[in-house]
Amino acid sequence: MYLKAHVHLDEPYTHQAVVKALENSKKLKWIIDQGIDESHAEADLADVQLQWLEYELINWQHLAMDKNTLANAYCIRKGLIRKSQMAYNMTKYLSKNPTSILKKAIPETWLFELYDVDYFEEAMNEVYEVERDLQKGHMFIIKPSMANKAAGIKVFDSLDDLRAMFEVEDSDSENDDGSDQEDLTQVREWVIQRYIDKPLLVEKRKFHVRAYVLAKSNIQVYLYKDMLALFAMKDYDTTNLEDNLIHLTNTCLQADEEGYNEQASVKLFWELGLAQEDLNHMFDQMKAILADVFDACTSEMTTFQTMPNAFELFGVDFMMDQDLNVYFLEANAVSFSICVFYYHYWY
The missing domain is CATH 3.30.1490.20 (ATP-grasp fold, A domain)
Incomplete structure (x- = not known):
């Protein structure tokens, strides 16, 4: 028996990886429709078991009506990925659960x-x-x-x-390269x-951990153990707050900088050269933090609605201080182009 899947991801490499995974499935046989356009979100779908699409293309009405259809995103999850809404949810959760690990783990x-x-x-x-x-x-x-x-x-x-x-002065100005600035x-x-002014440093530089979390159904959460450490480009220095290359660890800020070295800015968490006991201790904190973060967000149904026939991959960011305390910074709906970048780095 063949099942039907609709697949479209803007990043070609990731799109092909999903298609290949479905084609190579040993337990299920798939008929894969890749010709998905903007009309799909409101189309009359018949007998489609999987929608693996960009968020805007998912047919939410069909997903709600047909429990035999599976999609790769939750319709409502701003309570997790929108910073202000997540902060509100964390505050409300802690008022009801004052002994939660989030009391220390949320700045x-x-x-x-x-x-x-x-x-x-x-x-x-x-x-x-x-x-x-x-x-x-x-x-x-x-x-x-x-x-x-x-x-x-x-x-x-x-x-x-x-x-x-x-x-x-001029909010309509352009960058030096002629592109519109935000x-x-x-x-x-x-x-x-x-x-967090006393972060854990490696080779004198600040870093944060980017981890990937799979959430599925109503709701199970899995933390992928292979994680990345993303480093600031310059040595840590609190006397200079103007230079974002000291304080911000997002690699997107560094790629166009002279002297950018990808191998120095992106490392594997488990290969940071720290004691294994310390790495395990931080990883255990991450798991406990995520359990309460998702509990806090999913308890607010107006901003995070779980669905039995949905799953989603989130990118979550952690930071540690000098005493190995772990802090939860934020969660993001995963950018597939970023996933591809990390895939190439790992493999």
């Missing part, structure tokens, strides 16, 4: 909403703890709620530095987090 976080720089002081009144601790010399990091690839992220230790982010003055929703 203290504030929602920061700013509609115009003229109202900066009023916005700061809503996060008075931040303003108070800036006067004590504390450092913070601000992130747009919905951006990715490190866009708009800044480390700061003064109100003047924070305000300067929003005082852009207009951060139009971003209304941000999160501010207390900066």
Whole structure:
């Protein structure tokens, strides 16, 4: 008996990997339709058992009506992948579960909403703890709620530095290369987090761990043990907060920099040269943290709705401090092009 699958992923390499995996399946035989276009999301599907597609192409109505159909994403999961919504869910969860590991594993976080720089002081009144601790010399990091690839992220230790982010004279300007720059003055929703200022360093550089998590059905969560350590390009230095190559560990910021060395910026977690006991200790914390993160998010059904016939791969980021405490930074819907980059690195 043959089953039907609709497959379309924008990244050609990953698309072909999925097709090949289905074709090589020993237990199931698949008829694979790869001619999927934008009309698929509203098409009248008949007898389709698998939709492995970009999120926008998935026919959610068919998925809800036919429990024999499987799809590679959850329809509603902004409670996990949207920074402000996740922060809200974590705060609510901790109010009900004060002994959760998340009490220590989630950096203290504030929602920061700013509609115009003229109202900066009023916005700061809503996060008075931040303003108070800036006067004590504390450092913070601000992130747009919905951006990715490190866009708009800044480390700061003064109100003047924070305000300067929003005082852009010409928001319609272009980058030096002629491409349109992202207009951060139009971003209304941000999160501010207390900066982890004593991170675990390897070879004097800061790093974070990128791990992949498979969530399926209602809900089982699996952490893939092979993880990456993504390094900042420059040695760690808290006296210079302006240079993102010191403080941000996203490889997308480094690729076009002179002297960029992929082998120095991307390493395997289990080959960092740390004691095996310490690596195991951090990995155990990651598993415990993820259990409570997904429990917190899925308990809020308006922002994360599990489905018995769905699965999804998420990229999650962790950071460790000098005492080997693990912190959960964020989760992202996986970019298939990033998956391909990591696939090439591993294999």
